[in-house]
Amino acid sequence: MDTTLYIRNMVCNRCIMVVEQQMDKWKLPVSHIALGEVTTTAPISDKQLDTIRKDLEALGFGLIDDKRQQTVERVKTAIIKLIYQKDLIQKINLSMWLEEELNEDYAHLSAWFSELESTTIEKFFIAQKIERVKELLRYEELTLSQIADQMHYSSVAYLSNQFKKVTGISPSQYKQSTENTRTPLDAVKSYK
Missing domain, CATH: 1.10.10.60 (Homeodomain-like)
Known part of the structure; x- marks a missing residue:
């Protein structure tokens, strides 16, 4: 059974490398890793989850348990990726792009983002x-x-x-x- 962990503050390729090294340390096989998330094929016990949470916090990251916060973090990650991809940023409609990228209704994304971040997506x-x-x-x-x-x-x-x-x-x-x-x-x- 795959388990996806949503991780706060993963903003660059170096962050991915650090989290990947931690997954090796925890002996959790990685099936997918990207900014803001990592998926393992191994089950994670509550005790392991506590260790993972503490280790990630010590590195400046954090686990995100709340569905709305996970979605907001996905919005942030998508925007950061967009900013660094020269060919994507050109003349896009941000709301439409986010809807397509995250497969979520922009009204929900915008409302959750504003509520949890006290600012707008724009x-x-x-x-x-x-x-x-x-x-x-x-x-x-x-x-x-x-x-x-x-x-x-x-x-x-x-x-x-x-x-x-x-x-x-x-x-x-x-x-x-x-x-x-x-x-x-x-x-x-x-x-x-």
């Missing part, structure tokens, strides 16, 4: 895009125009306005600042 999406822009600015390999193009903003001005609205400073001020630290993806909430 604001979370924008906050994630801005974190990606910060990352690209820090690398200093692309111009602001190239970043706007890569992130599918209609113009540099639109990107700059949204960036300032979210961060309180312009992209050029951010780039020049010595404190241009990014927020870890699992800590990004949204802008006000």
